[in-house]
Amino acid sequence: MKERRGSNNAKNSRETGRHSSGPRETVPVIMAREMVLFPHMVMPMDVPRGEVSELVEHVTSQDRMVVLVTPAPGGESGAFHPVGTLGLILRRVETQEGSVRILLQGVQRVQVLEILPPDPYPQAVVVRFQDEAPEAEIEIEALVKNVRAVFAQLLALSPQLPRDLGAMAANLEQPGMLADMIASHLEIAPERKQAILEAVQVKDRLRQILDTISHEVEVLELGDRIQSQVKGRMDKSQRDYYLREQIKAIRQELGETDDDRAFLTELGRKIEAKNLPAEALEEAKREHDRLKRMSPSSAEFMVAHTYVEWLLDLPWHESTEDNLDLATAQQILEEDHCGLEMVKKRILEFLAVRKLKGDQKGPILCFIGPPGTGKTSMGRSIARALGRHFYRFSLGGMRDEAEIRGHRRTYVGAMPGRIIQALKRVRSNNPVLMLDEIDKLGQDFRGDPSSALLEVLDPEQNDSFVDHYLNVKFDLSRVLFITTANQRDTIPAPLYDRMEVIELPGYTEEEKVAIAEAHLIPRQIRENGLTRETIRFQRRGIARMIANYTRESGLRNLERRIAAVCRQVAYEVAAGKSERVTVSPDNVVKYLGPPKIFPEAKQRTIVPGVATGLAWTPTGGEILFVEASQMPGHSKLLLTGKLGEVMRESAQTALSFLRSRTRKMHLEDEFFERHDLHIHVPAGAIPKDGPSAGLTILVALTSLLVGRPVRGDVAMTGEVTLRGMILPVGGIKEKVLAAKRAGIRNIILPKQNNYDLMLLSETIREGLEFHLVSRADQAIGMCLAEDKPAEAGRPPAKARIEF
Numbered sequence: 001m002k003e004r005r006g007s008n009n010a011k012n013s014r015e016t017g018r019h020s021s022g023p024r025e026t027v028p029v030i031m032a033r034e035m036v037l038f039p040h041m042v043m044p045m046d047v048p049r050g051e052v053s054e055l056v057e058h059v060t061s062q063d064r065m066v067v068l069v070t071p072a073p074g075g076e077s078g079a080f081h082p083v084g085t086l087g088l089i090l091r092r093v094e095t096q097e098g099s100v101r102i103l104l105q106g107v108q109r110v111q112v113l114e115i116l117p118p119d120p121y122p123q124a125v126v127v128r129f130q131d132e133a134p135e136a137e138i139e140i141e142a143l144v145k146n147v148r149a150v151f152a153q154l155l156a157l158s159p160q161l162p163r164d165l166g167a168m169a170a171n172l173e174q175p176g177m178l179a180d181m182i183a184s185h186l187e188i189a190p191e192r193k194q195a196i197l198e199a200v201q202v203k204d205r206l207r208q209i210l211d212t213i214s215h216e217v218e219v220l221e222l223g224d225r226i227q228s229q230v231k232g233r234m235d236k237s238q239r240d241y242y243l244r245e246q247i248k249a250i251r252q253e254l255g256e257t258d259d260d261r262a263f264l265t266e267l268g269r270k271i272e273a274k275n276l277p278a279e280a281l282e283e284a285k286r287e288h289d290r291l292k293r294m295s296p297s298s299a300e301f302m303v304a305h306t307y308v309e310w311l312l313d314l315p316w317h318e319s320t321e322d323n324l325d326l327a328t329a330q331q332i333l334e335e336d337h338c339g340l341e342m343v344k345k346r347i348l349e350f351l352a353v354r355k356l357k358g359d360q361k362g363p364i365l366c367f368i369g370p371p372g373t374g375k376t377s378m379g380r381s382i383a384r385a386l387g388r389h390f391y392r393f394s395l396g397g398m399r400d401e402a403e404i405r406g407h408r409r410t411y412v413g414a415m416p417g418r419i420i421q422a423l424k425r426v427r428s429n430n431p432v433l434m435l436d437e438i439d440k441l442g443q444d445f446r447g448d449p450s451s452a453l454l455e456v457l458d459p460e461q462n463d464s465f466v467d468h469y470l471n472v473k474f475d476l477s478r479v480l481f482i483t484t485a486n487q488r489d490t491i492p493a494p495l496y497d498r499m500e501v502i503e504l505p506g507y508t509e510e511e512k513v514a515i516a517e518a519h520l521i522p523r524q525i526r527e528n529g530l531t532r533e534t535i536r537f538q539r540r541g542i543a544r545m546i547a548n549y550t551r552e553s554g555l556r557n558l559e560r561r562i563a564a565v566c567r568q569v570a571y572e573v574a575a576g577k578s579e580r581v582t583v584s585p586d587n588v589v590k591y592l593g594p595p596k597i598f599p600e601a602k603q604r605t606i607v608p609g610v611a612t613g614l615a616w617t618p619t620g621g622e623i624l625f626v627e628a629s630q631m632p633g634h635s636k637l638l639l640t641g642k643l644g645e646v647m648r649e650s651a652q653t654a655l656s657f658l659r660s661r662t663r664k665m666h667l668e669d670e671f672f673e674r675h676d677l678h679i680h681v682p683a684g685a686i687p688k689d690g691p692s693a694g695l696t697i698l699v700a701l702t703s704l705l706v707g708r709p710v711r712g713d714v715a716m717t718g719e720v721t722l723r724g725m726i727l728p729v730g731g732i733k734e735k736v737l738a739a740k741r742a743g744i745r746n747i748i749l750p751k752q753n754n755y756d757l758m759l760l761s762e763t764i765r766e767g768l769e770f771h772l773v774s775r776a777d778q779a780i781g782m783c784l785a786e787d788k789p790a791e792a793g794r795p796p797a798k799a800r801i802e803f
Helices: 001-020 051-060 138-157 163-170 175-185 190-200 202-232 237-256 259-273 278-293 301-314 324-337 341-357 373-385 418-426 449-456 493-497 509-527 539-549 556-574 588-592 646-659 691-706 732-741 749-759 776-783
Strands: 024-030 041-049 065-069 084-094 100-115 123-128 364-368 390-394 433-438 480-485 501-503 535-537 582-585 612-615 619-633 635-640 676-682 714-716 744-748 769-773
Touching: 024 051, 024 100, 024 493, 041 051, 051 065, 051 084, 051 100, 065 100, 065 123, 084 123, 084 190, 084 390, 123 539, 123 744, 138 163, 138 175, 138 202, 163 175, 175 190, 175 202, 190 202, 190 237, 190 480, 202 714, 259 278, 259 301, 278 301, 301 418, 324 341, 324 373, 341 501, 373 390, 373 433, 373 480, 390 418, 449 493, 493 501, 493 732, 509 535, 509 539, 509 556, 535 769, 539 582, 539 588, 556 582, 556 588, 612 691, 612 732, 619 691, 619 732, 635 646, 646 691, 691 776, 714 776, 732 744, 732 749, 744 749, 744 776, 749 769, 769 776
Parallel strands: 024 065, 364 480, 364 501, 390 433, 433 480, 535 582, 612 714, 635 676, 714 744, 744 769
Antiparallel strands: 024 123, 041 100, 065 084, 084 100, 100 123, 612 619, 619 676
């Protein structure tokens, strides 16, 4: 390979030797691809880390001279051009990327005779070309004038070249230096620059540079002509369209194909094939026409394209066929849920109306109940019974109106609202959409989502729903909307008025056992890697878990306890300690620890002044205890337990009622003036409010004042007036279930709540005795236990209290 390079060098020497003179020199060499350095010109160069950077470091510490040589393209390995440039390293800087940047100034053309092997750096044997002053020839003078004139035209046409190059070209006296300066600033191929570098004779160099800049001027003038032709056919205000036409004309000149045109043509065919409504079709065609006038690289192009794609992806006419077989629907509801008979009955009524009427419009159902009572799963069962797609999203914490109506396309990153997104996902215009946690909607400076839902959840309006992003009408009347909530008080009133409320109060113990056997236990066995051969739950064991470890309306805590048992059994099986486990009432404590819940009503009411009440909470019914105490003082009433304003007023009302009956309770006339009373409701960290605790407070105060304890098997609820009337309250079913879970068998209710009592199923009423009262003296007579001996300092209580 070395001998072959020598033969190439000998040939190059014969061709250029008559222009070179002087002794041979050995100079470090840099092989630079795509770069040509001209004498007297300055050029930056990045040198990567390695052998070349070490060469630069060595040269910088010596005489700073180096030869820049360009490899011959398409030739043998190691072949190079015979003419290079001797350069001076003016500056050397290390960059942050790890490379070295040098500033080279061309000194003189050299003939490269040979490149020696690295020792330690590659060097070249060169002979300098002598730049002799050319004789004054008319041809050279004419060439110089033509070069300066054509270069001036090039500067006028090309915005990339600095304008001060014209003055530099006019002031350069040496024709060879003029050609080198122009060649170094032109954006031409490196092979063309190398040819100019190898033109040692000034006359040849001027001819080559004149041909080069003349070609560049012709190209720029052709571009101007194309620009003028396009501009004549266009309105000057349509700049984007003008640029697009200019690109099109250039592509026609070059003979290139336009893939973007094919893409837009295909998009147009999709628009025609999609059976869009008239308004949506008009909007899609308008955006498609805009796309034709825009550049694909512009941001607005992607915005318009995304919008058209949304219009094409929405199910304008695609729907699923409803399954209106009532027997099948009832079977599916029974399979998926135990209990909830009223809810199932209402769903079957809805399907029956749909079957007879054939109208797609229907009420908006709202499931209200404590967590874990099956609201979401009921929605899935309805979708399965109807044969529709199901989609759920949560409204909890939503504060931006755009989440419902979408963002306008003028905003960056605009998207349709959650309703339209759901329809695109399910690809059907009649799915079952469940809007979860509608009672937890918020509002702030970004708008009120509940107001945006007014149109969505109104069957008379949602057939022309307009999303801000789409800006066209979409029919939502075929969608079956189901909402869920834990409490109705926080649902905005206009929104609540548009919905039909179905309450899911909770499950009885028998229903919980059945659901656990049918759904919860099989799921936890499967998720914990067990089988029915390795673990078995006895019904009494499940009942023990419900009674002593969970006190809730739903099923979530029960499933957590079942999961805890399954995990421990999985450990025993995996460790080889047991092969089969039966969960019975006797070994529940082994897996779940000591019982967390005890029947405490009897223990807490053995002393006078304590009564058991029933309360409603968003998570279901609860029992609460009201404690009353007296002390010497000055007729003050102390209320503690984080009571709300309404509950404080109920306590004041109960006390006023008792003070008006001091003698009937056989108390001294000045008893209340000489004593302070303190009413406390335990669980002081939990806020409590509402009028339904009035009867419980009255009974607790009466028990304290007459010295007779309240019966431990009695719980009560009701609002008390100053005249001793008992007014009706709400949440009867939840309160009754709470009393049953707590082991209470006698429940005192307002007489006007008799209708609510009739709605309770026989399963819930079983084992309970209900006492309906309309006056306070009736309730007090039922609640107080038998007389007890008088306490120290208190007269004996009468056997009967007459109010």
